[in-house]
Amino acid sequence: MFGLGAFRSTSPLSGGLLWKVPWRLSPFQKYRQRQRLRAVDSVVDTLSTALAKQGMAMKSIERWKTEMPREEEMLPRDKYTMFDRKAKRYRKGIHKLPKWTRVSQRVNPPGY
Template identity: 70%
Template sequence: MFGPFRPTFSLFGGLLWKRPWRMSRPQKYRLRQRLRRVDSIVATVDAALSKKGLTTRSLERWKAEMPTEEEMRPKDKYTMFDRKVKGYRKGVHKLPKWTRISQRLNPPGY
């Protein structure tokens, strides 16, 4: 076990994933800005299409189902439902690709 190919300390145990259990203040700020940016893009596309008298099914469905950033509770903004976790919630930053996937909808009551 001695020499150039000895195991590293992370393989001996200890904290392997250094992801904090809650989001930092700048992470929350950037998340809110991303949500607002998506809301503004949806509003801009909707205004442009309505000016031409057009509409799309996917845009109407988004507006009907997805809440805006102001309508979301902080619990839904920063956490997501996970049935495997003790309190059924985990931080949204623990989801892979959490900056690119919309997590606006969660089951009611959790």
């Protein structure tokens, strides 16, 4: 009885919710991503200077400063894409990652 006349099921109706994610970031999304990266950099700088004034240091903050590149040091490829071994060229847009506005994707494998 399914698929008769005007009540034919369409692909979004039969397969569930159809997600439409564009294949690249818009300029506005790129701008907001840069602002998020800069905000994290400023928080790390503020914490490290405040601790330095009190003569203290935090291992996690010092490790972040040595291992993670700042926003201005990052290549655009690393800002807007992430490593994915299943993708054709080992990269996919950062907006394809769930909760991409909350997690840090600053470090990728070398060479990719």
